[in-house]
Amino acid sequence: NAGVTQTPKFRILKIGQSMTLQCTQDMNHNYMYWYRQDPGMGLKLIYYSVGAGITDKGEVPNGYNVSRSTTEDFPLRLELAAPSQTSVYFCASSWGPTGELFFGEGSRLTVL
Amino acid sequence: DQQVKQNSPSLSVQEGRISILNCDYTNSMFDYFLWYKKYPAEGPTFLISISSIKDKNEDGRFTVFLNKSAKHLSLHIVPSQPGDSAVYFCAAKGGTSYGKLTFGQGTILTVHP
Numbered sequence: 001n002a003g004v005t006q007t008p009k010f011r012i013l014k015i016g017q018s019m020t021l022q023c024t025q026d027m028n029h030n031y032m033y034w035y036r037q038d039p040g041m042g043l044k045l046i047y048y049s050v051g052a053g054i055t056d057k058g059e060v061p062n063g064y065n066v067s068r069s070t071t072e073d074f075p076l077r078l079e080l081a082a083p084s085q086t087s088v089y090f091c092a093s094s095w096g097p098t099g100e101l102f103f104g105e106g107s108r109l110t111v112l
Numbered sequence: 113d114q115q116v117k118q119n120s121p122s123l124s125v126q127e128g129r130i131s132i133l134n135c136d137y138t139n140s141m142f143d144y145f146l147w148y149k150k151y152p153a154e155g156p157t158f159l160i161s162i163s164s165i166k167d168k169n170e171d172g173r174f175t176v177f178l179n180k181s182a183k184h185l186s187l188h189i190v191p192s193q194p195g196d197s198a199v200y201f202c203a204a205k206g207g208t209s210y211g212k213l214t215f216g217q218g219t220i221l222t223v224h225p
Contacts, residue, residue, distance in 0.1 A: 004155070031210070031211050033211075033212065033213075035215075040121070040217065040218075041217055041218075042116070042118075042201060042215035042216050042217045042218060043156070043201070043213075043215040044215075045212055045213070045214075048210065048211075048212055050210055050211075056210075058212065090155055090156070092155075094211050096211065097210050097211035098144070098211070099211065100146065100158040100161065101156075101158070101211070101213060102158075103148075103155030103156045103157070104155050105153070105154055105155045106153070106154070106155050
């Protein structure tokens with residue numbers, strides 16, 4: 001029962017570097033989400049997907065890109081890392097719009 | 113504009129007593145509310161939810177109350193246990209939100225033995 005798996009768990013980037021946060025779920029959920037959590041703040045939605053090939057922006061999409069080529073995978077791409085993107089990133093999935101969200105363990109990213 | 117607010121950053125409770133965590137919201141389109149629990153270095157896990165057509169939902173030691181007129185919900189934990197020590201997030205969704213949740217800032221609950 002892997003659920004939602006995120007890699008890497010930790011990463012340090014230099015300003016201007018690029019990277020991809022990987023997210024895979026094995027529950028056959030159609031809906032997937034990327035959230036970020038800054039210290040003392042709630043989770044804010046970056047991007048979401050309602051199925052393979054369909055993605056849309058959330059509350060804080062600037063500086064990020066996503067793709068959804070399969071039901072299982074929903075990678076998050078940072079093209080030009082900035083210190084403001086230092087955060088903990090959570091991937092989540094749900095079976096539908098009314099179902100509860102299942103979260104991964106998070107990826108802690110530091111941009112220096 | 114924070115649509116979901118948890119105004120208490122932290123709460124400290126003695127083991128065996130009641131813990132009450134509060135949450136306020138401003139968006140009248142929200143029709144489903146959830147509480148998530150988060151331990152350090154882990155992702156949030158679902159705890160309990162309530163639909164806007166109800167005013168109370170109970171699951172073991174956890175009860176969520178919803179007051180729609182006040183746009184307020186609360187989570188009661190009775191009796192509190194040291195293992196309940198975690199960050200608790202209130203979340204809401206509604207309308208054509210495609211399952212997207214709007215989260216509060218979280219409340220750190222500490223239960224002392």
